[in-house]
Amino acid sequence: MTTVSEHRAEAGPSAPPRGRSGRGRSGRGRRRSPVFDAVTPLGLAARYLTLLVILAITVGPMLWEFSTSLKSAYEDVYTATPRLLPQHPTFGNYGHVARLIPVGHFALNSVIVAVLDVAGNVLGATAAGYALARLPFRGRRLLLGLFLSTLVLPGEVTIISQYQTVTRLGFGDSLLGVALPAMIGALNVLLMRNAFRSIPAELEEAAVIDGATVWQRLRHIALPGVKGTLSVIVILTFIGAWDDFLWPLLVLQSPDKLTLTVGLSYLQGALVADPRAIAAGAMIALLPVLVLFVTLQRFFFRGVGEGAVKG
Amino acid sequence: MPRVRAGFTPAAVAAIAAITTVALSGCGVGGTSSDAAKQSVAADAPLKGTITFQTWSLKNDKFTPYFTGLVQDFETRHPGTTINWIDQPGDGYTDKVTSQVTSGSLPDVVNLPPDIAHSVAKVGGLLDLTKNVPTLAQDYVHSGVAAYGYADLGADSYGLPWYLGTDISLWNKAMLQRDGLDPAHLPKTFDDLLAQAKVMHDRSGGKDYLMSRPPGLSDIVNSGTALMTSDGKKFAFNTPGAAAMLDKYTAAYAAGYLPSDVLTSTYEGNSALFNKQEVAWTTGGGNYIQSTQQTNPSLTPLIVPSPALDTAPLYVQGVSVAAKSKNLPLALAFAEFVTDDTNQVNFVKLAPGYLPGSAASANNPAYSKSDGTAQGDASVFAYQDMQKAVNFTPPVWTDAMNTVLNQQIALAMTGKESAKQALDNAVNRADQLLDQ
Numbered sequence: 163m164t165t166v167s168e169h170r171a172e173a174g175p176s177a178p179p180r181g182r183s184g185r186g187r188s189g190r191g192r193r194r195s196p197v198f199d200a201v202t203p204l205g206l207a208a209r210y211l212t213l214l215v216i217l218a219i220t221v222g223p224m225l226w227e228f229s230t231s232l233k234s235a236y237e238d239v240y241t242a243t244p245r246l247l248p249q250h251p252t253f254g255n256y257g258h259v260a261r262l263i264p265v266g267h268f269a270l271n272s273v274i275v276a277v278l279d280v281a282g283n284v285l286g287a288t289a290a291g292y293a294l295a296r297l298p299f300r301g302r303r304l305l306l307g308l309f310l311s312t313l314v315l316p317g318e319v320t321i322i323s324q325y326q327t328v329t330r331l332g333f334g335d336s337l338l339g340v341a342l343p344a345m346i347g348a349l350n351v352l353l354m355r356n357a358f359r360s361i362p363a364e365l366e367e368a369a370v371i372d373g374a375t376v377w378q379r380l381r382h383i384a385l386p387g388v389k390g391t392l393s394v395i396v397i398l399t400f401i402g403a404w405d406d407f408l409w410p411l412l413v414l415q416s417p418d419k420l421t422l423t424v425g426l427s428y429l430q431g432a433l434v435a436d437p438r439a440i441a442a443g444a445m446i447a448l449l450p451v452l453v454l455f456v457t458l459q460r461f462f463f464r465g466v467g468e469g470a471v472k473g
Numbered sequence: 474m475p476r477v478r479a480g481f482t483p484a485a486v487a488a489i490a491a492i493t494t495v496a497l498s499g500c501g502v503g504g505t506s507s508d509a510a511k512q513s514v515a516a517d518a519p520l521k522g523t524i525t526f527q528t529w530s531l532k533n534d535k536f537t538p539y540f541t542g543l544v545q546d547f548e549t550r551h552p553g554t555t556i557n558w559i560d561q562p563g564d565g566y567t568d569k570v571t572s573q574v575t576s577g578s579l580p581d582v583v584n585l586p587p588d589i590a591h592s593v594a595k596v597g598g599l600l601d602l603t604k605n606v607p608t609l610a611q612d613y614v615h616s617g618v619a620a621y622g623y624a625d626l627g628a629d630s631y632g633l634p635w636y637l638g639t640d641i642s643l644w645n646k647a648m649l650q651r652d653g654l655d656p657a658h659l660p661k662t663f664d665d666l667l668a669q670a671k672v673m674h675d676r677s678g679g680k681d682y683l684m685s686r687p688p689g690l691s692d693i694v695n696s697g698t699a700l701m702t703s704d705g706k707k708f709a710f711n712t713p714g715a716a717a718m719l720d721k722y723t724a725a726y727a728a729g730y731l732p733s734d735v736l737t738s739t740y741e742g743n744s745a746l747f748n749k750q751e752v753a754w755t756t757g758g759g760n761y762i763q764s765t766q767q768t769n770p771s772l773t774p775l776i777v778p779s780p781a782l783d784t785a786p787l788y789v790q791g792v793s794v795a796a797k798s799k800n801l802p803l804a805l806a807f808a809e810f811v812t813d814d815t816n817q818v819n820f821v822k823l824a825p826g827y828l829p830g831s832a833a834s835a836n837n838p839a840y841s842k843s844d845g846t847a848q849g850d851a852s853v854f855a856y857q858d859m860q861k862a863v864n865f866t867p868p869v870w871t872d873a874m875n876t877v878l879n880q881q882i883a884l885a886m887t888g889k890e891s892a893k894q895a896l897d898n899a900v901n902r903a904d905q906l907l908d909q
Contacts, residue, residue: 238769240748262533321568322575329576411565412572427562432530433760433824436767 224448231255231441239437255442259429262439265446267418268425273450275341275410275421276403282345283399284392290346291354292380296366306355309348325412335415344403350395357391358384393461401451422447509796510597510631514605518802523555524581526807529790531584532560535823547810554803567592574598579795581804582811585632587620590793591868594623594631600794603629605805613812617830620789620864624705632791633812634830636821639785639862640756641854644777648753652676659779663695666754666782667721670730673753679729685743685752687735687882688722690875694865695783701867708903711896719885719892726886736883748772756781758788759826759855762848778851785858786865791830826855835859874903 225246230239234250259265293299294306324343333339361384369379410421426443429435455462528540544556559580561569570589573579579598593599602621603609609618609630617634646656652673660666670683693710694700696718702709725731732752734740747755748769755761766773792812798804810816817829825848828835840856843849878899885895 235767236770238771240745240769242749242751322571325572326575334576334578408565408568411562411569415559415578417559424562427564428530428532428560430530430563431533431536432563433764433827434533434535434767435764 227441227444230438231445233438235438255436255438256446258436258439259426259442259446263425263428265422265425265443268420268422269446269450271337271419272404272422274337276400278338278341279344279403280396280399282341283347283350283395286346287350287354287395288380288385288388288392290351291356292358292384294351294355295358296379296384297376309351312348321409321412328413334413335419336413337419337421339413340410340421341403343409344399344406347395347399350399353391353395354388357388361387390461390463393458397455397458397462400454404447404451508597510594510599510601511604512600512796512801514600514801514805520551520803520806521553522800522803523557524798524800524804524807525557525559526582526811527580528558528560528584529566529586530561530563539820539823543811543816547807551806556807577797579797581795581798581800582808583793583795584635584790585793587632587789587791587864588868590621590632590791591623591626593793594626598796599631600796600798600801600805601629602631602633602794605794606633606809609633612814612832614830614832614835616787616862616864617789617791620787621791621793623868625868632789632793633808635790635792635812635817636824636827637790637830637835637859638758638788638827639855639858640781641759641761641785641826641851641858642779642781643747643755643757643761643851644779645747645750645753645772645775646777647775648673648681648750649777652681652753656777659777660782661780663692663718663721663782667725667730670725671728674728674730682730682732682746682752683754684725684731685735685746685754686756687731687740687879687886688719689878689882690866690870691784691786692718692722694863700865700870705867705869706907708900708907711893711900713893715896716892719882719896722882723886723888723892727888736886759852760824760848761826762851763825773847776847778847778854780854781858784865785862787859787862789830789864825849825852828856828859869907870903871906874906877902877906 226244229246229248232251232253232255233239233248234252234254237245237249294302294309328334328339328342331339331342333342365383366379369383374382405423406421407423407427411424414420414424426440426447429440429443526544531540540558540560544558547556548554567589570579570583570585570593574593574596579593585593585599590599606612613634614637617637618630620634621632622628622630642659644656644659649656653676654669654672660669666684673681673683690700693715696712696714698710698712698715700708700710722731726735732740732746743752743755744757744761746752748765750772762773762776762778765776792808794801794804794808812831814829814831814833817831818834821827821829821834828840841853843853881890881895881899881902884890885892890898
């Protein structure tokens with residue numbers, strides 16, 4: 163108790179200067195040393211201001227697109243001072259999009275492709291990542307190097323040869339052909355490998371002594387520890403498959419097989435283009451991504467830091 | 474803007490390289506692919522069977538009924554034939570066509586702009602139409618036919634001109650009047666433009682702009698400079714005339730007659746600034762007013778059109794026939810049907826500001842009569858511009874060369890180099906790129 167009260171006395175502004183004659187200042191108490199990470203009102207304001215600026219930069223275009231999609235045909239879209247609130251809000255643009263293209267059908271095609279890609283990555287990247295992280299076998303490092311080296315090639319260079327491969331395999335003009343090349347991402351394999359490596363090896367060694375097989379160790383020891391990374395992979399793969407334009411454009415020929423991004427691009431015609439309908443289409447395409455993110459965000463933020471600190 | 478000039482993305486460049494590779498490797502397998510391009514199609518072969526017809530970015534409320542009607546009309550005239558009409562979205566068309574060429578699935582009749590047609594024709598993918606359409610020269614607009622003939626492939630043409638576009642000038646009446654300029658006396662030459670840009674700048678205290686575009690190839694051509702030597706092997710646009718033009722831009726930029734960001738990556742383009750009513754002049758296609766009605770209805774009544782300053786550019790869309798089509802007689806017949814005079818006239822009715830590529834109608838005086846609306850006037854100006862419009866961009870001019878030119882122009886306009894030096898550098902670098 164005494165120490166506490168002494169401290170209080172020290173910190174209190176009315177406390178008399180104590181015996182340290184040389185450092186006492188003008189009758190007031192010793193100045194508080196700056197506390198690390200202390201929040202001053204000014205600092206707080208600066209932080210929130212910065213956050214607001216970033217928010218405006220990231221969310222602003224989306225809001226603008228959303229407000230454009232609600233604007234009626236009598237309002238200007240491109241103006242020097244953007245007006246966020248539509249003067250005559252209307253959902254007519256959404257109806258217009260639905261009338262122009264079979265949005266539901268295209269969205270279903272996109273979902274099929276995205277689900278194939280997500281399933282392929284969850285299964286494949288888990289299996290490959292675990293093998294690279296935990297199973298000793300000949301050529302493991304070489305394999306890892308190969309995975310890494312594929313990341314160096316830009317997609318633009320390989321896209322035509324990839325296209326030829328897929329059509330020769332007989333998957334041209336099919337949703338499977340669209341999904342196939344992205345069903346296991348090299349980057350995802352590396353992410354899973356790192357996530358598995360961050361689980362202490364001792365845990366697994368203990369399981370080995372208890373007689374657990376590889377599958378049991380993967381299922382009961384390793385997987386519960388990498389849920390975060392898995393959800394990151396699910397979201398990123400889903401977004402990647404959902405947003406891809408060029409690849410499905412190349413593979414698909416029949417109008418009834420198009421994915422949503424390719425289908426929506428019909429709104430931007432050569433001689434006719436209504437920016438309001440395009441904005442409405444973009445909003446429709448955004449919805450599933452938002453829903454998925456909201457559902458998985460609990461895991462997502464855990465996953466971002468998961469592989470960062472080594473155990 | 475019409476989708477007439479495809480931007481070359483890195484993907485597109487890689488894709489074009491891929492076509493070439495595939496064509497080269499294909500030579501060993503069967504006869505050379507140019508045999509397919511040069512073959513003659515029997516003119517009297519009976520028309521039957523099925524072909525595919527591909528358009529570019531024309532499937533929408535406005536054009537879909539036209540194409541369904543067109544196909545039905547053809548099928549009724551020639552019983553036993555089926556035409557599958559497909560349409561590709563605007564983005565990524567170069568890549569799409571490349572993938573179709575490499576996989577041998579290029580549709581029988583295909584709508585291609587001259588630059589994409591060039592890369593397909595280079596690998597023997599298109600039928601030589603000079604050889605197979607004897608009336609090509611009489612039936613189609615000369616400048617359009619010329620746009621599909623390539624110096625590196627001989628004199629023959631690989632496309633039937635379909636619809637032609639050009640640029641006109643568009644002015645914001647309210648801004649002109651606000652700054653004391655008379656919309657009845659619009660600039661007719663580049664020097665007029667400079668003078669009025671000064672007035673606008675001075676009267677508005679530097680707030681309003683008339684000019685909002687850095688100079689480019691079109692300005693060099695308008696300065697009376699030929700872009701290449703007469704044999705077409707070297708660039709030669711580093712002339713005193715071009716340097717004088719660039720100096721005028723530099724002076725205008727230094728005086729603040731152009732927005733300062735036209736040389737930076739934040740430059741949105743003159744039509745975007747025009748739509749925001751920050752600048753009072755832009756160039757655009759003949760349908761600019763109509764498309765502005767869709768984006769900025771309150772701006773439309775303020776737009777005054779006028780003919781392009783100096784020489785107008787020519788944009789061409791054409792219809793080509795795939796050399797490897799399995800039903801060449803039908804493909805050729807349908808391509809000629811699509812581009813015949815009646816069908817072209819009907820098509821252009823849906824696309825005001827454009828002109829048919831068929832010779833019989835292109836010079837029809839009906840196109841020089843306005844219905845009194847601003848869009849009607851714009852269509853007339855487009856018609857007038859079209860008479861002297863040229864497709865001045867050489868087919869060998871690449872995106873990389875354009876980047877070099879823009880960089881050098883930016884250096885000159887910011888005073889880091891003399892205009893002469895900048896043009897010399899651009900010519901040298903473009904020649905190097907040409908030799909690669």
